[in-house]
Amino acid sequence: AQSVTQLDSQVPVFEEAPVELRCNYSSSVSVYLFWYVQYPNQGLQLLLKYLSGSTLVKGINGFEAEFNKSQTSFHLRKPSVHISDTAEYFCAVSDTNSGGSNYKLTFGKGTLLTVNP
Amino acid sequence: ETGVTQTPRHLVMGMTNKKSLKCEQHLGHNAMYWYKQSAKKPLELMFVYSLEERVENNSVPSRFSPECPNSSHLFLHLHTLQPEDSALYLCASSQGAGTYYEQYFGPGTRLTVT
Numbered sequence: 001a002q003s004v005t006q007l008d009s010q011v012p013v014f015e016e017a018p019v020e021l022r023c024n025y026s027s028s029v030s031v032y033l034f035w036y037v038q039y040p041n042q043g044l045q046l047l048l049k050y051l052s053g054s055t056l057v058k059g060i061n062g063f064e065a066e067f068n069k070s071q072t073s074f075h076l077r078k079p080s081v082h083i084s085d086t087a088e089y090f091c092a093v094s095d096t097n098s099g100g101s102n103y104k105l106t107f108g109k110g111t112l113l114t115v116n117p
Numbered sequence: 118e119t120g121v122t123q124t125p126r127h128l129v130m131g132m133t134n135k136k137s138l139k140c141e142q143h144l145g146h147n148a149m150y151w152y153k154q155s156a157k158k159p160l161e162l163m164f165v166y167s168l169e170e171r172v173e174n175n176s177v178p179s180r181f182s183p184e185c186p187n188s189s190h191l192f193l194h195l196h197t198l199q200p201e202d203s204a205l206y207l208c209a210s211s212q213g214a215g216t217y218y219e220q221y222f223g224p225g226t227r228l229t230v231t
Binding site for chain 2: 051092
């Protein structure tokens with residue numbers, strides 16, 4: 001069974017500071033990895049995903065993440081945050097399951113990023 | 118309307134009521150999903166439909182009954198719910214079924230069971 005651990009439930013930062021949101025996963029097979037963002041009273045929106053290839057993935061809104069297979073991590077980073085980045089961020093993992101269809105994303109509990117002026 | 122819409126946005130129901138949640142996607146996708154988002158718990162996949170056929174039922178109690186009459190609409194019929202079923206219910210759609218495809222989420226229905 002897979003699992004996702006987001007080590008920080010809340011991360012407060014000041015505007016224009018860099019931020020890293022941590023995500024570790026466990027899986028016995030190869031994986032796809034995702035970061036989603038949820039703004040208040042909205043659904044989830046995909047920030048970026050790792051399917052294969054380069055381990056450094058760039059996403060929307062200036063975010064990037066790096067897949068580290070040996071450490072089973074997929075940390076999300078942004079060099080300079082804005083007030084508008086205040087939201088909840090979810091890391092998710094799924095099997096690649098090349099032998100058939102796989103429908104299940106396993107999510108972490110989320111990290112609330114609060115950007116203060 | 119664009120993207121994925123859900124109605125109602127808020128719903129309060131008693132344990133003996135029957136109600137339905139509606140989801141509509143305007144993206145031309147072939148797969149649709151129901152998720153449950155409870156406070157302080159990870160998002161949980163409930164059901165997956167691909168081309169109107171249910172392909173995943175993630176051990177969901179029978180008091181939740183999904184229906185997918187066509188590729189644009191998805192319903193979740195609710196009956197005799199429990200207070201622990203109070204949560205945000207999110208609908209999503211994707212071009213194809215499977216996690217390779219990006220899922221687009223609706224804003225959710227906030228359900229309160231009294």
